[in-house]
Amino acid sequence: MLEFISKDSVVPRRIYIVDAHHHLGADRDGQSNRNPAAPGGTFDFCIRLGSYLLKTLSDEKVDLRFQPHGFLKELLESEEKWRETLNGTWVVDQIVVFPFNDEFKWREGDEGKATYWRSNDNIYRWASRAPYSLKLIGYSRMVPHEGELAIKELHRAVKQLGLRGVKLHPRSDGWGNEIDSEPVENFLTEAAKLGVPIIFDTRGFSQVVDITSVTTKARARLARIDKRLTRQLKVIVAHIGFHLSYDELYTVLSHPNIYGEVSGIHDAGIQKLFEEASLRLKETLGSYHSWSEKIIFGTDFPYFDVHHAAQFISYVLSEDFPGTIEDAQRILGVNILRLIPPMLEIPPQRVESVHFDGSLIPVAKRILASKIAKLFSEGKLNISSFEVFLSLPPKASVKDDCLLLVKGKEGNGEHTLLMLLTVMGLGTVARFNAEPSGSKALISRELGYDDSLLRQQFYNALWPDNVEKDQSEIEKKLCALLKPLLGSESVSEEKLKTS
Ligand SMILES: [Zn+2]
Helix, strand or coil: CEEEEECCCCCCEEECCEEEEEECEEECCCCEECCCCCCCCHHHHHHHHHHHHHHHHCCCCEEEEECCCHHHHHHHHHCHHHHHHHCCCCCCCEEEEECCCECCCCCCCCCCCCCCHHHHHHHHHHHCCCCHHHCEEECEECCHHHCHHHHHHHHHHHHHCCCCCEEECCCCCCCCCCCCCHHHHHHHHHHHHHCCCEEECCCCHHHHHHHHHHHHHHHHHHHHHCHHHHHHCCEEECCHHHHCCCCHHHHHHCCCCEEEECCCCCCHHHHHHHHHHHHHCHHHCCCCCCHHHHEECCCCECCCCHHHHHHHHHHHCCCCCCCCHHHHHHHHHHHHHHHCCCCCCCCCCCEEEEEECHHHHHHHHHHHHHHHHHHHHCCCEEEEEEEEEECCCCCCCEEEEEEEEEEECCCCCCEEEEEEEEECCEEEEEEEECCCCCCCCCCCCCCCCCCCHHHHHHHHHHCCCCCECCHHHHHHHHHHHHHHHHHHHHHHHHHHHHC
């Protein structure tokens, strides 16, 4: 998180940054980023970006700091290895990673499997284990023209591997002239049913036109199945900066299901994009509130490096940017997170929670973090994903509320969601037994307490009948909360102790 500390204000201004386009693996064209923690890899990129921005964004009036999000800070303080691995990377909070055209994507003997299945497994291995999972959000890669095979792989990627979106690369995978086609329409329809976003590489504006056309067809098909499904169709056009000379770009971006990602844009292009988008998207937004909801920050590392990313971030946070700080926060992080729903849909029922006085929030967090870190170091649990909740504009600020998907390594090994939140001055730690359900309260990461019926239902299920004021009570209850994660084995250990 970027924190701007103005010399005459005590409250820092915080910006949560998410990179929506980043590669992990090894391309046949020679580019590679095999290990995000290796020299020259993802984390190194973050560190270099940070030192660049320190030079350009801080001055005698404003200090710049990079901090992990609220609860992450506690977690990292409790687990030295995690802290070391991610040290210095916090200029970018989260990074969407997906395969290259990997040299290892497929081997002889893989007949009957989707082309990118090995690459998808590779992304899963990185993005689902701590500490990498605290920063990386994994997408899969597919070739829609593989038909049934691609659809099967899509289901495997989302449901088994927990990958949260899909990268499609028409040119590199040899279907650049077959974008507006039935297999792609089928694929988009299926992805929408699963609620995952699709990012398309684009070369040449005719590809953008074809993407728009096939998106419109998929939308019409979804509307015939169930009108509500149309909202789950989320298509991201990568590299919109390559298409700035086409007026139609802004018509494309006003399509209700299409968003534009900016990697590759640089120098005067950045200003041109924003001057035009802020004027021309305003008139055609439909159900969107602001033009800035349609533009998404991405780096395309390692194809583009620190210089482009730094130019873009600096511009969006400068006085030349024709928007507000809320617009900037949407573009730099909120928009992409709202397209990627938290890992699982959660029913507000079947919840166990601990509530405590607001003054005890820091203590409770420390206790929880040290327990999680200890269980991790003993090999008993893993954190497979980390989600934040960002308030809706116009308040668009970073809150400490978050959701952790935790998996016990022993015992029943099931996924469990732990939520930390503050409502009406009360601290809450809640455990949900993760079950897919129709509850939409968390999907758009809007957890502000308001009169929305869905959120009311959510909070009603969490409403405390008891507020703990005593530290040792909180500790006891947090232990009880974590226990089901550890399965039957730890229960019998406990029995041994008491007998
Ligand atoms: Zn790329």
